Amino acid sequence: MVHGTGPVDHCSSTPFGAPPAAPGACQARHHALRAFRWHRGDPGDPAELLSAFLADNGLPVRNLGRTDDKKKTFGDSTICGAALYVSADAGCVMAGAALGAPSPVPGIPDVYAVIYEHFSKNRPFGTPPLLLSPASHRLQSGLAWELGEWHDSWTREQHADAVSRVRAAIGRGDVYQVNVVGHASAAYRGDPAAALRRVAGLPGARYGGVLAGDGWALATASPETLVEVRGGRVVTRPIKGTRPATADGLRELLASPKERAEHVMIVDLERNDLARLPGTGPVAVDELFAVRRWCHLWQAESVVSAPLDGDVGLAELLRAVCPGGSVTGAPKLAALAQIAALEPVGRGVSMGALGWIGHDHLDLGLSIRTVAVDGARVHAWAGGGITADSDPIAEVDEAAAKAGPLRSALKS
Structure with missing residues (x-):
């Protein structure tokens, strides 16, 4: 048996709703069957173990460029696809990078x-999957939701100091850019389901959804594509550059040399990530510095893509793109070493990958704007890219602006 496999913890019919990027045509028709788990410190290569698990369940992850509409069947059911979450720590292991502080969850x-x-038409509606077992530790289902005060893992001064230390590292030539992320948590009581659905429903959440496990759940309002494979092409859509969603904010974002330089640097990093993949053709920048809206913020997004001319497997793809360049920096391994030294609390469920793998496509969002609950506390992360021109206080304020809609959604 593949390491870490077993029954799932929650069925898709839980009050949390659908997982991120699940196909709309599958809503109310798909049911969770079995799960794979890997924790930091577990033995083995997580990319290979995950690929083996998915391949054994009929998904064409050994050659992502091949469209396969012949879904694998088990008894009287048919495998639809898989929800997938990969943490920033797992991405570091896949990339051979330095690991930072442990996760707070x-x-x-x-x-x-x-x-x-x-399920086939022969199975009566509502019959549970044979391998589905109930969770042994439930969240506080059915109880009134109450959120306590937020406690940041570092002060504004400490966050600003981390930005200054990154600028010093850039000045020494150690790195060109580093993404610095802060963490905050709050105690809660009651059922988190409605609050997590509000997070997933925030405006601009391209990957809005909830994934739940045994005594935990995470919700994402991510607007950013880490990697998509569809129709024989691999695509990433890095986001970098933020301003308030006002007319003045739009003008500032479009006119800012600092934001454009930061953005172009990450686009170049993503081009390099895709170019390192065996089996890909020429990498193209299909769109550069397009402005999109997420909640009350303007953000700059580009589209980078390449054709899949040969065999490309999931393990190779994850090693190439994880952790995402827009939440690490450049050069990626050097930036991750800075992150490991600077951030006092692990990134947990944030800054990883979250989405869906089907028979004819893969679509993984970057798990920014993502929160987690663990039965006692809710956790959230926010940060931004630091360059030589970054103003420490402005960077702290930008991170707070990104976290604001998440906190509001959780509180409502």
């Missing part, structure tokens, strides 16, 4: 994949 696996099935 250690009960959540660093890799979690759930196989979903479609």
